[in-house]
Amino acid sequence: MVETITLRNDLGEIRRVQDRFESAAAEAKLPQGVVHAIVLALEEMLANVIEHAYPKHEAHTIDVTLTIEERQVTVEIVDGGAPFDPLDVPAPDTSLGIMERTVGGLGIHLVKTMMTDVRYRRDGGRNVLTLMKTFGELGE
Amino acid sequence: MDVKVEVVEGVTCVALAGKLDASTVADAERRLVEIIDGGANAMILELSALTYISSAGLRVLLVAAKKLKTKRGQLVLCGIQRYVKEVLDISGFSAVFPTAPDRTAALTLARPK
Numbered sequence A: 001m002v003e004t005i006t007l008r009n010d011l012g013e014i015r016r017v018q019d020r021f022e023s024a025a026a027e028a029k030l031p032q033g034v035v036h037a038i039v040l041a042l043e044e045m046l047a048n049v050i051e052h053a054y055p056k057h058e059a060h061t062i063d064v065t066l067t068i069e070e071r072q073v074t075v076e077i078v079d080g081g082a083p084f085d086p087l088d089v090p091a092p093d094t095s096l097g098i099m100e101r102t103v104g105g106l107g108i109h110l111v112k113t114m115m116t117d118v119r120y121r122r123d124g125g126r127n128v129l130t131l132m133k134t135f136g137e138l139g140e
Numbered sequence B: 001m002d003v004k005v006e007v008v009e010g011v012t013c014v015a016l017a018g019k020l021d022a023s024t025v026a027d028a029e030r031r032l033v034e035i036i037d038g039g040a041n042a043m044i045l046e047l048s049a050l051t052y053i054s055s056a057g058l059r060v061l062l063v064a065a066k067k068l069k070t071k072r073g074q075l076v077l078c079g080i081q082r083y084v085k086e087v088l089d090i091s092g093f094s095a096v097f098p099t100a101p102d103r104t105a106a107l108t109l110a111r112p113k
Helices: A011-027 A032-052 A106-114 B025-037 B055-070 B082-091 B103-110
Strands: A002-008 A061-069 A072-079 A117-123 A126-134 B002-008 B011-020 B042-053 B074-078
Touching: A002 A011, A011 A032, A011 A061, A032 A061, A032 A072, A032 A106, A032 A126, A032 B042, A032 B055, A032 B082, A106 B055, A106 B082, B002 B025, B011 B025, B011 B055, B011 B103, B025 B055, B042 B055, B042 B082, B042 B103, B055 B074, B055 B082, B074 B103
Parallel strands: B011 B042, B042 B074
Antiparallel strands: A002 A061, A061 A072, A072 A126, A117 A126, B002 B011
8 A cells, every 4th residue: 555645834734644554454454553653753753843844934845655564654744944863863861850850852762763674765856755664473 | 632630649640532633732731730720739641542742743742741740740641642752752752741541550659749
């Protein structure tokens, strides 16, 4: 299954992409853990793009392509906003106590940990982020 | 996001049900801050019906815990489900937040000493 969804740069749009993925995932009978990881990755990475790639109050679109294969899910997020490589964001110090902790970088840290592979490239003035999660007998 | 509040033995128990994500965090944060500013200083968050949390949701937990700490109170989490636990573990939150399997155990941790 391959499907591209175009969304507006509005946080309320994230749920629509997640819902679409979840119904395709149910049809494909994907393992629950994989579904959860992708739903979370969609929120974290799309929220990043929506909040940071474009000046506020400017309407733009973001293309999300979902590919479900037998042992792999691939999500490609393409936006025409300011260059931003999420892989450059420093990892948060997850050992700090409550008063010292912030959540900066935590979303990307979650995604990097839960995905099999995360890649970024700048292509023709656009940010292209590819998230991959593989699974199979050895995984779930 | 469904929020239920109950006070048990001087401890404010807040049950969060549903998803703590980009679309529900603003409401959840407002409710928790209201409860804490309204006088709560020992709080249990019951998460047995919480199915999902993202970094936006983690931020709300942190805001609540910090506010409670400045009042010498604390935030105890209980009833954590599989996927919420995974996110708390990866983020390191499991190590800094007091957690308990259920409300009874959480009350022992949260009660003002």
